[in-house]
Amino acid sequence: MGTFTVTTEAGTEITADIWFRCYGVVPNSDYLGDALAPARRSDGFIDVGPTLQVAGQSTVFALGDVSSADSKMAGLAGRQATIVADNINALAQGRSNLAHYKSWGTAIAVPIGPNGGAGQFPGQVEIAGPEAIAEMKGREMGVGRLRERFGLVPETGAGVADDRVDVQPEIEAMLNK
Ligand SMILES: Cc1cc2nc3c(=O)[nH]c(=O)nc-3n(C[C@H](O)[C@H](O)[C@H](O)COP(=O)(O)OP(=O)(O)OC[C@H]3O[C@@H](n4cnc5c(N)ncnc54)[C@H](O)[C@@H]3O)c2cc1C
Numbered sequence: 045m046g047t048f049t050v051t052t053e054a055g056t057e058i059t060a061d062i063w064f065r066c067y068g069v070v071p072n073s074d075y076l077g078d079a080l081a082p083a084r085r086s087d088g089f090i091d092v093g094p095t096l097q098v099a100g101q102s103t104v105f106a107l108g109d110v111s112s113a114d115s116k117m118a119g120l121a122g123r124q125a126t127i128v129a130d131n132i133n134a135l136a137q138g139r140s141n142l143a144h145y146k147s148w149g150t151a152i153a154v155p156i157g158p159n160g161g162a163g164q165f166p167g168q169v170e171i172a173g174p175e176a177i178a179e180m181k182g183r184e185m186g187v188g189r190l191r192e193r194f195g196l197v198p199e200t201g202a203g204v205a206d207d208r209v210d211v212q213p214e215i216e217a218m219l220n221k
Pocket of ligand 1: 072075107108109110116117118119120121153
């Protein structure tokens with residue numbers, strides 16, 4: 045594999061090994077009926093407030109890729125789902141003090157195989173190297189955490205990493221600094 049060089053619109057030359065073509069997210073929200081249509085922005089995202097309630101609604105929530113809440117990532121959608129579940133419970137119990145969603149900030153983890161990759165953690169400007177990304181994601185792609193969430197027994201056997209590290213507490217700690 046060789047390198048390639050591109051020039052940005054601003055005239056900066058970038059030489060790299062790999063090119064990831066990115067398309068962004070196009071929300072699929074045009075099916076919303078009259079009652080919810082006003083909360084649909086011109087770019088298709090559904091406007092939500094800090095409690096993730098849809099704009100103008102008290103009992104309708106939006107989260108994940110379709111909502112205006114944050115960057116479009118599965119990890120963030122999961123955090124938003126927890127807030128929405130808590131808030132639905134609160135409303136059902138007649139409480140009005142709903143929890144607010146707090147953005148993680150910029151984050152990306154791109155593993156290349158089980159031991160390679162690069163990324164950026166929330167609140168950090170520096171690029172995270174292969175070791176950190178492998179530890180966070182590349183070795184087992186979060187399967188352990190999902191098994192735990194769904195109450196499945198831990199996977200065992202050849203090829204299963206024993207050294208899984210859940211970096212979520214560290215990320216939370218960085219954000220709460
Ligand atoms: C190639 C790729 C790689 C990614 N990698 C990562 C990653 O490494 N880490 C990360 O955090 N995130 C990643 N993401 C983003 C992540 O997949 C999304 O943020 C996440 O899936 C959003 O979850 P969601 O439930 O909001 O939407 P979705 O997962 O898109 O779920 C929406 C569901 O609604 C269904 N649907 C749509 N319209 C209708 C309708 N009219 N009626 C009924 N059902 C409907 C769709 O079929 C779909 O099943 C990646 C995304 C892509 C495409």
